Amino acid sequence: MSARTQEDLRILAGAVIVPAVLGLALSVIWWAAGGDGTFYMTVSLPWLPFAVGLLISALLLPALVTLIAMHRHVEQVRRRTVQEQTASRRRLLARLDHEIKNPIQGIRAALADEPSERQRASIDAQSQRLTSLLGDLRKIGEVEHTALELTTIDPAALVEEAVATITEAPGAGERRIAVSLPTAPRPLPPIVGDEDLLFLALVNVLTNAVKYSAPGDAIEVRGRAAEDVVVLEIADTGRGIAPEELDLVWEELGRAQEARSVEGSGLGLPMVRAIVERHGGTARLDSWHGEGSTLPLSLPAAGPTAGG
Structure with missing residues (x-):
């Protein structure tokens, strides 16, 4: 006591x-x-x-x-x-140790002898991986503590910009990307939020949809308004996630078993949730192993409450 x-x-x-x-x-x-x-x-x-x-x-x-x-x-x-916080920090540190140890070992192995052109390329790739990992960790810290720059946002324009950005990503041209937002009789209402952060959240979800799907798979961006909330939903027909691993993907550096074969840090969805919750909203993941996933982002149209 x-x-x-x-x-x-x-x-x-x-x-x-x-x-x-x-x-x-x-x-x-x-x-x-x-x-x-x-x-x-x-x-x-x-x-x-x-x-x-x-x-x-x-x-x-x-x-x-x-x-x-x-x-x-x-x-x-x-x-x-x-x-719970102590256990979470221990898991994060253990994962961070693993994520950093692998590229460092790769760099050391490449430097054991006079590095060849291929080994130099490996060193550069591992260094970029470390830089990206540390950059994503820094972004999460900034998302959680930096003051929001609130403006009135058109959800349709935000989605259009995010989809245009993701179509330039490797492999995106081999996916069937479709957008379905209401236009009549009432389009999605404007929302109050930090446009840069919400754009980052959408791009992260779309990036995951591309990375964890195969050529020919479908990716859909849907939108709907419910009372005072705007829901932007990203769905795909990718590999999906086993039910017992759904909670894991929301933890920093947490990755589903099958996702570990795909390049990534495991920080994308935790960052998405941090952004959405800063806006007073919620992010949820529904997934069916071998069939695909649906990730709705629910955002209050009025924006975050005071202190959000």
Whole structure:
């Protein structure tokens, strides 16, 4: 139990005990002074303060019990949160150690002898991999802490720009990319957000759809409005993810088993979720192993609340 919690409980316990003790002291003094008056019925006047003190204490006792229960619950939640955060940090460090160790070993192996042209190319590739990994880690930190530059955004224009960007990616020309956004009678309403970050989120999801699908597979970008929320959904007919690995892809450097054969850092989807949650929205992944995935990004049209 924290020092602050203990102090709060001591204060309330004192508030419960003091009235009864004070009432008892006054009653003893009154009785010792020879007071013999009586109050209605059977309550002796000298003991009236004690009775009032007991009454006050009895009224305060439930509050003490409730506060103790609340503090215990808060402490349990805090301890559980700390344990989860510690476990998450350990997993991240273990994965980071693995991700950095491999390219470093590759560089060392290439430098063991006088490097050939092929080994120089390997060193350059491994160095770029390290640079990309550290850059993605830095981006997540910036996403989580940098102030948002909020503007009014046309979702259709945002999707169009992201799709135009992804069509230049390797392999994108071999996928069937389609966009389906409502145009009549009511197009998607504008949303308030940081345009650069939301563009980055869409490009990351589309990049994953290209990377984890095969030539001829379909990638669809769909949109819909629900109450005060705009949903942008990216779906594909790629390899999909096993159900037991769905939670793993949202963790920094976490990658599904089959995805490890594809070049990547495992930081794309954690960055997407961080961006969407900064805007007060949610990101969810539905996937069917061997069939494909659907990833809806739900964004409040009014933008993030204060402090988002």
